[in-house]
Amino acid sequence: MSFRREKYVPKGGPDGGKGGDGGDLLVEAVTDLAALRYFRHRKHFEAENGQRGLQKNKSGEAGKDLVLRVPMGTVVTDTATGETFELVGAGDRWLMANGGKGGQGNTHFKSSTNTTPRQFERGGLGQKRTLKLELQLLADVGLIGLPNAGKSSLLNALTRAKAPVANYPFTTLEPNLGVADGRVLADIPGLIEGAARGKGLGHAFLRHVRRTKLLVHCLSVEADDLERDYRIVRGELEAFDKRLVEKQELVVLTKVDLVSPKEVEAKLAILKKLAKDPVPSSIEKPELLKALMKRLMTEVSKLSQ
Ligand SMILES: Nc1nc2c(ncn2[C@@H]2O[C@H](COP(=O)(O)OP(=O)(O)O)[C@@H](O)[C@H]2O)c(=O)[nH]1
Numbered sequence: 001m002s003f004r005r006e007k008y009v010p011k012g013g014p015d016g017g018k019g020g021d022g023g024d025l026l027v028e029a030v031t032d033l034a035a036l037r038y039f040r041h042r043k044h045f046e047a048e049n050g051q052r053g054l055q056k057n058k059s060g061e062a063g064k065d066l067v068l069r070v071p072m073g074t075v076v077t078d079t080a081t082g083e084t085f086e087l088v089g090a091g092d093r094w095l096m097a098n099g100g101k102g103g104q105g106n107t108h109f110k111s112s113t114n115t116t117p118r119q120f121e122r123g124g125l126g127q128k129r130t131l132k133l134e135l136q137l138l139a140d141v142g143l144i145g146l147p148n149a150g151k152s153s154l155l156n157a158l159t160r161a162k163a164p165v166a167n168y169p170f171t172t173l174e175p176n177l178g179v180a181d182g183r184v185l186a187d188i189p190g191l192i193e194g195a196a197r198g199k200g201l202g203h204a205f206l207r208h209v210r211r212t213k214l215l216v217h218c219l220s221v222e223a224d225d226l227e228r229d230y231r232i233v234r235g236e237l238e239a240f241d242k243r244l245v246e247k248q249e250l251v252v253l254t255k256v257d258l259v260s261p262k263e264v265e266a267k268l269a270i271l272k273k274l275a276k277d278p279v280p281s282s283i284e285k286p287e288l289l290k291a292l293m294k295r296l297m298t299e300v301s302k303l304s305q
């Protein structure tokens with residue numbers, strides 16, 4: 001509430017402006033798959049308040065919206081209503097909570113019968129919500145294969161992931177993730193790799209390949225018996241869940257820089273008997289990586305339709 005104060009005018013008219021609206025709170029999906037780390041310690045988030053209405057009938061400034069950035073694949077659940085919001089692709093946005101509306105200043109209440117209104121409106125309260133953020137991996141491509149096949153290296157080479165790489169059979173229980181061309185690639189610890197580590201893996205594994213469209217089966221040129229290795233992994237998949245072997249599979253011959261072109265051809269010939277169009281690859285050969293990437297994207301696009 002405010003009245004004009006001017007020289008020589010004993011009592012000016014009302015000039016209290018409208019209060020600014022409060023900012024809204026939104027969630028937006030980003031490609032940084034580790035973005036949920038920001039929510040580990042901070043639990044309360046508020047968009048900016050609107051500014052007070054001003055004299056001279058000036059409106060207060062609106063509060064800034066707050067955009068919470070979450071990894072693509074995050075499912076937001078309203079814990080009170082159970083309503084869910086899926087953020088599938090980067091850039092997807094949902095309005096989660098409306099900011100309060102700014103209140104009218106006393107100018108608004110001026111009329112011929114009420115020339116000096118003392119009324120004004122209080123600003124509305126913003127919406128409050130309790131939300132649960134959960135990352136449900138939406139890997140488009142899952143890298144599978146025996147330990148040491150070069151899965152993690154390939155993931156790192158194709159994306160900006162930093163999956164641990166070792167020259168001995170080695171695994172982490174959680175899959176490593178990376179994004180390439182807006183597609184999520186997951187280096188999935190093999191069932192065999194995890195079997196020795198006991199329980200827990202099965203569940204994590206299934207959860208992560210649930211939405212996978214394409215399985216990239218990595219086989220190293222170092223393998224003594226490619227056919228045997230191929231069948232071991234296929235067997236494990238099938239034993240785990242029959243639906244997994246029905247997924248589209250792309251066979252990749254890895255580490256081809258380690259052997260002669262002649263040997264690469266011989267090994268590809270073996271793989272051709274097992275799968276359609278096996279692809280040679282090496283993290284040392286950018287041209288092969290490029291071709292592989294192209295092939296991956298073509299296959300995934302086909303499967304997305
Ligand atoms: N020369 C060569 N070595 C590779 C290549 N890819 C992976 N490696 C090596 O193979 C070993 C196993 O790789 P890693 O990615 O950890 O295999 P994973 O167990 O299937 O994840 C590591 O020593 C890597 O450095 C490649 O294209 N060329």
Ligand SMILES: [Mg+2]
Pocket residue numbers: 151152153164165170171187
């Ligand atoms: Mg690995």
